[in-house]
Amino acid sequence: MPSLHRHLVHRHARRILNKEPRDLAPGEAQLFSFYAPSLVGGLHNISVNQTITAPAEAGSKSTARRETKIDPLSQSFVVVAPRFALPPNVVDSVYPTPGISVAHTVLPHIVLKDPHLPWSRAPSDAHITPEEDKNNVRSRTTWLALLVFSVEELQLSQGQIDRVMGNLPVEIDRKQSETKTLKIIARQTTKLNDIEGLVNTTGFDTTLDAKDADEPTEIILLSGSLFTDLFVDPEGPTEIINVSSYKYMAHVRKIATDGMANAGADSDEALFSCVVSPRTGPIDADESSMMIAHLVSLKWDKDMRYPKSSDLVAMTSLYSWTYTCLSSKNVASTRDLLTNLGQHLSVLRTGKGDEDPASGKDKEQVDLAALIAARRRDGYTLARHRTATGEITAAMLRGPLVPRQVKHKIDGMPMQSNYGHDLAIFDPKFGLMDTTYSNAWQLGRTLAMADNAFCAALTRLREPVHAFSLDSAKKDVHALFGDDGHGSRQRHAARMVDLVKGLNRINDSMHTLGGSATAAGPNRWCHQDDDQSGVGIESLDLVSQSSPHIMPRIRAHASTAALHFAMAVNTDGHVKGEKQEMYNEYNTPVNPHYAVVYSWVLDKIHLGNVPAHYLIPDPAFLPQETLRFFYLDTNWLDALVDGALSLANHWGAKPERDTTRTAIKEAINERLRTPDPALGGWHVQMPRYGFLLRSHILTQFPDLSIDVKFSEKRENPAMMKVDPPANTPAQQPILVQKRIAPDTMYLLLDAAPPDLKRITLTLPPHQQCFKIGYNLTADTLSMTVRKTYTIENRPKAGATLGERHFKLDGTPVAAFNWKTRTLNPAIFSRYLVQQLGESREGEFEDKVPTSVVTALQLNESILQLDIGDAWATDSPEVTPLFQLSTLSEMGVSQQPPPIVPRPRLKMEPGFIRGISRNSTNLASRIDHSIPDRPVEDxxxxxxxxxxxxxxxxxxxxxxxxxxxxxxxxxxxxxxxxxxxxxxxxxxxxxxxxxxxxxxxxxxxxxxxxxxxxxxxxxxxxxxxxxxxxxxxxxxxxxxxxxxxxxxxxxxxxxxxxxxxxxxxxxxxxxxxxxxxxxxxxxxxxxxxxxxxxxxxxxxxxxxxxxxxxxxxxxxxxxx
CATH class of the missing domain: 2.60.40.680 (Immunoglobulin-like)
Known part of the structure; x- marks a missing residue:
């Protein structure tokens, strides 16, 4: 039963089992100029006609015998697509993220989860170059544009707002939002048409847009001069609106999602559409300023008039946010954030770890300080603790993430408990209790009780394991005597006839004896014991599960039963044969309840649903802008699992008597130490190492990509290796990658140094920053032209074509408009293609400008934080396989005591007195006198x-x-x-x-x-x-x-x-x-x-x- 928490491991295993190749290898990305749907949104018409012709008769040279035509039929229909508002959850990310500060050269962008969305509609033919998109398979004009405005460009006076909304109902709020929008209903946009001095671009059609009539929408109002500066082609007629150039600011990216927390949640590959703004922040500004980004619709009313400079132009805003544009001076860039992380690597603990406890203190203080420093280096912190009797005191604790590797299976401390309190450890030097493992045990029990499905499955698994083991143990004991007294239910049912006859014989003997007959006749109560030397009449318990002869045998049979339930059904549907495989979450289990328990236990070993304050007990463990490495304390995980499996314990008053829990653990252990040939001969991947990352960079780039490299000397599979499909690693590199806060994420790996050689943090290919160049002043735009190739095998030498400087006077081309702080996309794209093709025959041979070439140039250099051998230290001795602790490791005797044969019945001397071993008439020997009530003492x-x-x-x-x-x-x-x-x-x-x-x-x-x-x-x-x-x-x-x-x-x-x-x-x-x-x-x-x-x-x-x-x-x- 695959779980969501370990979706990375499950996805990799399914790809191995199904032999599914991948289109992209980890770290690769593929860019498309557009990703248009089959039909764009709006009105379409379909016509159907058919001609039926009967062929000529065989051997005849005449024409067809008959020809029938059906009159053409046509049907109009509307393809539904967003127009006045975006669908819910379609925005994957934006940059700059709301509230952050960036340089003025940054071009904001928005990433959409729907790759079709920017092309799901088409602009009106009146607002694009004639024949612009007809038969064009290289590019397509988008209906979305991302524009950046200063507050002053969108701010309206209250009088202007009242004038614009004069025809709208009075209940409509007449105030601008934080992003300077006015919120109305889609059908109400038609009331803006009659406002003097207002050009309405929204273009609501009462017929085609009837479905969206009641949909909330937002509009922004631009001055007529700014609108024409943004949407008039600088190389075309000045009186015609043209949005064709915006097609170069939208593209699609297909990426490999390996190492990405959000994008990699559903698939190894994902498609995103990206819309980039052509506008920058204020140039040479002395102070920081707030900027507003709007994703606007270019699907306008085809009959709209050309605006005057004094007019206001209403545009539909589909999404908006704010950020801060810094002056051309100090700014903490993404490069600075990554550099800071690399300079402050450490392990997960409080303090810096290099403090000198002996400075300025006496010996007693030094000893105490050294003791505290040692506990801090081990990852401990102090917490408030309430004892069992109610007193409030302090206790030491740590979570499952520790700075040093901890020896598994602590000597003298079994990780099997019924209450968890006995897992607390008293530190005699520090004088405090270490409640680490008792807290883990209680957490495991709490998580289990909160999961109804797990509780039900565990109860239903325990019952057959215990029933089978108890029944088998009784059979073993009775078999030692050659006794057939214990048998199956069917066997006893077959003997019911003899039982009834025996009861009738009792009645016959009572009638024969007459008045001397009692309920305790000789056939019922008397048994002739064999005269064997050394045979006493002491009691011998051969029935109770608490018997010293039954309990050890229960343990052995419980392990057999649990292991049987841990198997998988063979492909022929039968449980048989020596080649039967164990359940591995991808085959059919013998017992479905074991499948639930097994998957749940593996989830918790991978820290599934473990609260964050258990992972990070003290905020000082993980300061801001830090990266902390850790080992996993397998004893903590062991205690967690034991607490969960302690539920539904109806038989074991002491931990060592809960044989069913031990058997379930042993079955899980058998799976963990058994290599799986279907998955390449590897053992189950278990977490051993990882790191926590807390940085502002995660809020800017939620899908920060993480890649790990392992040593070539890493342990090989235990069995014959199975070749993985194309672009698929042999083992899943990252077991768990999870964000526990917007700026905090942890990773779990199954290898630690020195097997773990390198960790690389890379900005995600679909969330990277776009910049217009490395320098932008009041009269110059400077950028470095990167080499782009149209061949697969690119040369290694030279990554750039040098620098290019665009001047205010339009040389070498008018690629940038300093008045509107806007890139001219069409001019820039044509210039870029021309520069890339000069003197580069065989490397770049494309002549058509596209949005992909533009995006690759504007894309900021991909930054990486490479953590290599510098941080890796010698790894201590490790346990190769994770195993849950069981009773066999606790020193509990598994051997039953020797059985001495005994009579079938023991008489209590307080009730039956003076019975000889050869008595045949019990009635004459019973003392019927009632003793007086004792009065003394x-x-x-x-x-x-x-x-x-x-x-x-x-x-x-x-x-x-x-x-x-x-x-x-x-x-x-x-x-x-x-x-x-x-x-x-x-x-x-x-x-x-x-x-x-x-x-x-x-x-x-x-x-x-x-x-x-x-x-x-x-x-x-x-x-x-x-x-x-x-x-x-x-x-x-x-x-x-x-x-x-x-x-x-x-x-x-x-x-x-x-x-x-x-x-x-x-x-x-x-x-x-x-x-x-x-x-x-x-x-x-x-x-x-x-x-x-x-x-x-x-x-x-x-x-x-x-x-x-x-x-x-x-x-x-x-x-």
Whole structure:
């Protein structure tokens, strides 16, 4: 069951299995001048005619016998395409991104996910050069243009706004937006036609655009002079609007999406359309200024008039954003951001790692500082921690991403737990708990409980594994005796006839015996034991799963069952044969529930759905503009998985008894260490290394491309290698690439240095910056002309044709309009093709200017950050394969004890007395007398002991008096011996003496108090026994024996009471107890009285003879 989190790995595996070649290798891109749909949006007409001719008869030279024509039929239809607003989520990215600052030479651009969109409509024939696009297979005029404006060019006064919107309903907002647009409804644009001094280009047609009539749209208003400067051909008639040159500012890119977080989410290849603005920012400006970019429609009303310079021209804006254009001075460029990242490489931890702890400190401070520095180098941080008893303290922790490689399977610490608290580690040097692995365990359990599908699958997988293993273990034990008592359900059903006959024989024997017959006849209760030496009548448990003879065998059979469910169904649909393969997420599983569990576990090992604050526990780990490398702590991942698999544990009270969990882990381990021949003989790729990147460059280029190179000495596949399809690597280089914030991303790799040789960060080919040149002043535009080739094998020498300088006077060509800060696309493209073809026969032979050649020239140089051997250090010893920890690694004995044969029945001596081994008549041997209720030493027979200790210690020596603060007392009321009693327990009464301590201890009849005379104890709380509630009260008048006592009643939750043998611990805590004041040096003894009430004859009766006395010793210890 492939998951979205590991989509890169799954996509690569499917390509290997299906042998699908790729058109583009990683890092390649293919550019197209246009990508027009089959039919552009708008009105179309289709005509159909047919002529049917019957041929002449055989051997005849005459013409056709008959010819029939069907009159032509025509049908008009409208191709729907966006016009007044863009479809949702069609914009992939823009540059400059909103809010950032760039140089004035930058040409903004917008990237669209729909490669057809810029050509989905065509401009009106009235606004392009005649025959411009007819039969033109090299270029096509776009209906979209990206234009950049200053605020002053779009700002309107309130009077102008009221005049323009005078014919619109009053509920329309008459204010410009942040990007200086007016928001209206598409059908309302027709009301702009009658406004004096306004030219409306929107061209809404009530028939053709009826579908879009209620669609919200936005318009901008340009001055007539600016409009004509932008849309009049400088080489053509000055009174004719012409948008043909804008076709050179739009193109399509087909890219290989390897290493891209967003574009690579769905496919290895993607198509994007790109529209570039021909306008720059202000030239030679002294201050930064806000610029507004608008994607405008060039699909205009064909009957619109030519605007005057004083007119306002309304244009449809489909998308807009703002950015800041800096003056021609300081700016943090993309090159600076990449350079800064390369200069500040480090591992994931707090601090710089080069601090000297010994500077200006004494020895004790130095030792502490060195200890703290060591923990920081290991990636630890401090966090707030609440103990199990509620205290707030500090604890150390770290996440799964660590700066140093951690040894897997820590000695003496099994990663299998039922609660997770036992995975916390106390650091004796630091004096704090390390809660790293306990937090991971709890997180795994939480993530599992939040996933209903996983919980259901795990439960349904555990049940058959446990049932099969328990049944097989019982068969093994019974087989040792040659006993056929344990069999299948069908076998027992077949014996039902014999069972019924046996029951009838019991009735016959009872009638024969007459009055001496009992329900315990010889056939039912008596068994003639074989007289074998060394055979005792002690109990031998051969049925319970807790039996020492059953449990080890359950473990062995559980592993077999889980491994069976981890297999895949053979191609013939049967589970058979020695060549059966294990489930690998691309074949059919034997058990579908195992498939869910296996995929879920692999997702979590790849950090799927792990919250970001677990990955980065401290913000100081990842400052801004940093790149941090890390190893993955496999123990943390192990604990995470164990916490998840601990759910649905219905049988294992202790971790080592949860054999099903261990079996599932062993089945997963078997898959991880088994190479897969179908996928090239490789093992399952597991994450070992990676890095976190936090940089502003990710907000500018969301699809920042990342390429990794591995050593040639990297481990080869374990089996025969399968040749991958064209342009496909043998293994997926990047396992996971995920953005956790707009400026933060992490990568997971399956190799660490020295196997990992190089990481390269490259600006994405569809999100790169466009610049008009390297320098633009008030009278000169300077650029470097790059070589472009029309051949596949290009020469290595020379990447440019030198520099070109365009002057304000129009030399060498008028490629740039300084008045409007606008590139003349047509003039520039023709000049560029002419320059590329000069003296370059055999290298560039194209004569037709296209948008691709223009885009390659305006595209800024592709910047890369190359991280090579300089950062790679010697790798420590590593574990070649990831494996989950199991019971076999915990030192748990897997061997059952030897079985000694025994009789089939053990008689309890408390019920059946004086039975000889050769008895045949049990009825005559039964003692029918009922013993009297014992009256002496009843509390001892109930088995309760009372001990009172201060909280935090198990010492029974004494309770300190004269403490400056109240003390929490623990009343430990426990039973060491579990003895049944025939009547339910309804109440336990504990009396604690209060008062002043007598001056002497000579008179034993004088009460020695535990609590002060004026003590007001808080309400106590039970400790670990949910069957009881504890209540506080004072003695009643008829309770003479409890006067001068505080009474605590332990009342069962169930009515009328609870069986005494179910109460083994009735301990409770008395918080903030005020101990009696006593300064003597001799110990004093206080007596705690404990009474018990039972349910008898419908009422609760106190048995005074049950009273139990607990001794408490008091002593002054604080002066």
């Amino acid at each position: 009843m509390a001892n027979q109930l088995g309760f002991d009372m001990v009172v200790t201060p909280m935090g210690t198990d010492s029974q020596a004494f309770i300190p008096t004269n403490s400056p603060v109240p003390i929490d007392l623990i009343f430990r009321l426990t039973r060491k011996r579990v003895i049944s009693w025939g009547e339910p327990l309804t109440r336990i009464i504990v009396g604690v003496p209060t008062g002043d301590m007598p001056p002497t201890d000579n008179d034993p009849t004088i009460l020695k108090p535990l609590l002060a005379a004026n003590a007001e104890p808080s309400t106590p709380t039970m400790l670990g026994n949910p069957r009881l509630n504890v209540l506080k009260r004072y003695p009643r008048e008829n309770e003479k024996e409890l006067q001068n006592h505080v009474v605590f009643e332990l009342v069962p939750r169930e009515q009328p009471g609870v069986a005494i043998d179910k109460i083994t611990n009735a301990s409770f805590k008395l918080p903030r107890a005020e101990i009696v004041s006593y300064d003597g040096v001799d110990e004093r003894t206080a007596s705690i009285k404990v009474f018990y009430e039972v349910w008898r004859n419908g009422v609760s009766v106190r048995e005074d003879q049950f009273m139990h006395i607990g001794k408490v010793y008091l002593k002054a210890c604080i002066k």
